[in-house]
Amino acid sequence: MADRFAKISVPVLANEKVAPEHYVTTLGDGEIGRRTRPGQFYQVRLKGHGAPFLPRPFSIFDWSSDALGEVTGFKILYRVVGRGTAALSMLAPGDEVAVTGPLGNTFSIPEPGKRVILAAGGIGIAPFMAFVRASIDKGVSPKDIELAYGARTRSLVVAADAFAALGVDVGFATDDGTLGMRGTTLDLLRERIGAGDADEVVIYASGPTPMLEAVALLCRERGIAGELTLEARMVCGIAVCNSCAIRVISPEDPGGWEYKLVCRDGPVFSAKSLYVE
């Protein structure tokens, strides 16, 4: 098996604009694709003049495969927010990027029969397609999976049809009410949970940090199991620079906290471990 921290040159197979500011880039390395589990991420470094020096982290969105179903690579879904993502969005098939990964831990696959609610805020949708595919492969019924997807406005909703095609029950919340309920991912999540039995539900959340903190508190309040995929500024991605440290509740002192590294100990953390001030 390849060194997991090796930086490998990978060709771009496709780069598609899927919504304003949102792109899916397909990268052609089947070996990396096959090794990747849902929730994991890659450090992607662009080559060439004008590209940022530091790599940028992106979750696996999906696998790509050939007509026989063989994995030929992996896809990342991203929103253009700065120099790195802008440069990535301009790549064309045949260009190359340097990839380290897959890195980090993974979402756990839910027990069959549990009610699974995915809470996605904006580009937080990115890691959930791979998660849904892997869960279905492991025997979870798509009928048990719901997606509570919040976005600023209807035009920024991406991949919703692909989730629905897999049999997932997709609900929307938008800030301006142009799709689904007017409100936030958290409002929709609360509505979806309803007054049901906490033991039957498991929540997976991905999105901006304030949303994840609110989901963590909701899970604790209701006694619901939850997993959150966290974002942090990353320099190395391999537990060397400490730039991605976050606070988690200390197991020794429940009122206190300790540091964990998002790149090594995460990016997936349990809702009960996240320290919220």
Ligand SMILES: Cc1cc2nc3c(=O)[nH]c(=O)nc-3n(C[C@H](O)[C@H](O)[C@H](O)COP(=O)(O)OP(=O)(O)OC[C@H]3O[C@@H](n4cnc5c(N)ncnc54)[C@H](O)[C@@H]3O)c2cc1C
């Ligand atoms: C484990 C992990 C997985 C990620 N997966 C995805 C993904 O699948 N799709 C996706 O679109 N994005 C993802 N991100 C965030 C992505 O890495 C950043 O958007 C990207 O690095 C921005 O690079 P840039 O050069 O375009 O922006 P920069 O010029 O570096 O920054 C532009 C703006 O974005 C903010 N920003 C940059 N990086 C982050 C970050 N890590 N967290 C929060 N804010 C940030 C900056 O504060 C600044 O306001 C992930 C981050 C992590 C840590």
Ligand code: FES
């Ligand atoms: S990104 Fe360097 S330690 Fe996590």
